[in-house]
Amino acid sequence: MKRILLCLMFALIASGCSKIEKKVIDIDTKPSGAKILISEYDERTGKDVKKELGTSPVQYEIAIPEFARYSSAMPNDDEDDFSLASTHTKERTRRPKYVVKAQKDGYFTEEKAIVNYDYLFKSGRFRLVLEKSPMWWATSESPATNQWINLIINPEITPMEMWQRVVDAVTKRFPELKEYDYNSGYLVTEFKKKSFKTSRGTFLLRAKFIATVMETNPLTYRMKLVSEWSDQEESKWHPYPRVFIEDAQLIEELMERFQAF
DSSP states (O other): OHHHHHHHHHHHHHHHHTOOOEEEEEEEEESSOOEEEEEEEETTTTEEEEEEEEESSEEEEEEOOGGGOSOOOOOOTTSOGGGTTSOOGGGTTSOOSEEEEEEOTTBOOEEEEEOOHHHHHHHOEEEEEOOBOHHHHTEEOOTTBTSOEEEEBOTTSOHHHHHHHHHHHHHTTOSOEEEEETTTTEEEEOOEEEEEEETTEEEEEEEEEEEEEEEETTEEEEEEEEEEEEETTOSOOEEOSOEEHHHHHHHHHHHHHHBOO
């Protein structure tokens, strides 16, 4: 009987220790309105389960991992709780169970692991601060970004007049023309380049304008804005989905003033 009682006590203790604590937490960003994705690591399968939760603020139920059941240091009174996603010193070498990713137009993507469970379970809040991308704010969308668009010219405008107007409009935004020839209707600028300093390093953005006469009857121009970004080393350039604001305005001006309706 004594052995049975001991076994029952051991089973109760074991079941109490293995009880999984769960809590619904509030996940938000500064600024809010970011798309939130969470990656949950399954120790049994060794795989990550990824879920899209929606736009911040969102709620999500988490289970505190067994290894994380310790008393974490609470933040100072003057510490912003938006910074509490840093890795706890005791768990730097252990793979986190939850990793939260936030994505918002105009900001760098932020990804942080949930590690401070003691504070998280007391506050019920998890915050990520998003850093502005200055390159995004200096640019705009355009239908001519890295792809050709056609401009059918108003028949009341002669080919020579149109050529002069294109050259005039382009040289207001681009300091140098690389090639231009009225007879072939071809025009391409030199790249212009701007740099943007951020906490993640310096990024470069460059752009050039290309135009060519595609047809003479009706007179049709084919135009494109090439937009590319790179890091400070300039070892490799990548297409960028937006163009400088003044270049987007160039396309709008040409389409609105000279297009045949």
